[in-house]
Amino acid sequence: MLSYRHIYHAGNHADILKHLTVSQICRHFIKKDAPFFYLDTHAGIGQYSLNSEQAQKNKEFHSGIARLFTEDNLPEPLENLLDIVREMNPADALSFYPGSPKIVDYYVRQKDKLHLCELHPNDYPTLAALFPNKRKANVVKDDGFTAVKAMLPPPQKRGFVLMDPPYEVKKDYQYVVQALEDGYKRFPQGTFAIWYPVLNRQQANTFLNSIKATKIRNVLSLELCIRNTEEERGMAGSGMIIVNPPWTLEKEANEFLPVLSKLLAEDSEAAYQVTWITPE
Numbered sequence: 009m010l011s012y013r014h015i016y017h018a019g020n021h022a023d024i025l026k027h028l029t030v031s032q033i034c035r036h037f038i039k040k041d042a043p044f045f046y047l048d049t050h051a052g053i054g055q056y057s058l059n060s061e062q063a064q065k066n067k068e069f070h071s072g073i074a075r076l077f078t079e080d081n082l083p084e085p086l087e088n089l090l091d092i093v094r095e096m097n098p099a100d101a102l103s104f105y106p107g108s109p110k111i112v113d114y115y116v117r118q119k120d121k122l123h124l125c126e127l128h129p130n131d132y133p134t135l136a137a138l139f140p141n142k143r144k145a146n147v148v149k150d151d152g153f154t155a156v157k158a159m160l161p162p163p164q165k166r167g168f169v170l171m172d173p174p175y176e177v178k179k180d181y182q183y184v185v186q187a188l189e190d191g192y193k194r195f196p197q198g199t200f201a202i203w204y205p206v207l208n209r210q211q212a213n214t215f216l217n218s219i220k221a222t223k224i225r226n227v228l229s230l231e232l233c234i235r236n237t238e239e240e241r242g243m244a245g246s247g248m249i250i251v252n253p254p255w256t257l258e259k260e261a262n263e264f265l266p267v268l269s270k271l272l273a274e275d276s277e278a279a280y281q282v283t284w285i286t287p288e
């Protein structure tokens with residue numbers, strides 16, 4: 009089943025948390041000269057027109073990137089993300105929002121390499137057209153979970169994997185844990201970042217417990233909920249699980265999450281958490 013289209017959700021609160029995390033991981037990797045590898049298992053179309061009919065349908069970006077776009081004096085990681093968004097919107101009007109491949113593309117050097125998987129028959133060609141240079145980015149119409157086995161360990165011996173499935177089928181929760189175990193076995197020094205929705209506390213805890221049960225160590229979780237998690241109103245928030253996070257990420261998250269939870273709050277129960285699922 010491939011009915012999910014990310015363009016309906018582009019630039020919402022969940023994208024902000026995910027892309028902030030991806031941006032900070034990239035900044036960590038480019039601190040060293042050695043090339044790095046990036047695997048995006050569920051890449052989407054790379055960038056999104058916020059004026060499109062689809063993005064305009066529910067205008068999810070209004071309660072996400074639109075609330076940050078005109079803010080000043082934000083914590084540095086947020087300013088870094090906004091630099092990328094502003095570069096795509098030189099006229100000061102918010103018309104485009106970057107997907108995860110574009111965030112990484114902003115940072116990569118000639119020597120780094122991207123491998124981007126997108127299975128949707130309409131979204132794959134859009135993404136492939138955005139990255140025509142095969143030497144820089146390999147765009148494939150493959151199952152991202154399978155790619156974790158096929159592409160790891162990378163020849164660069166350093167890099168990170170983003171797993172951002174739509175969870176439109178419940179099995180995605182199992183697949184992502186299995187892919188993490190498979191990937192970690194092959195590439196234990198790699199960084200793995202997994203996005204997950206918070207529909208309610210119990211569902212999120214069940215997922216976090218399944219990550220804990222892998223016994224993989226050095227796993228950080230960042231979560232941002234923009235409203236009460238127990239009202240039956242769909243996604244109240246989302247989280248990122250990061251295996252082998254940059255050592256600075258915990259401190260940075262403790263600076264940007266309080267600001268984000270204030271700016272993106274939809275009720276007085278907006279909250280964030282920074283927790284170690286398993287320490288090093």
Ligand code: SAM
Pocket residue numbers: 010012013014026049050051052053054106107108109125126127128131150151152153172173174
């Ligand atoms: N990572 C993107 C970003 O941050 O901009 C958004 C990705 S979106 C949440 C999930 C994408 O995964 C959709 O475009 C969907 O078509 C694609 N997809 C679904 N199942 C897939 C699979 N097994 N392998 C690769 N792509 C898949």
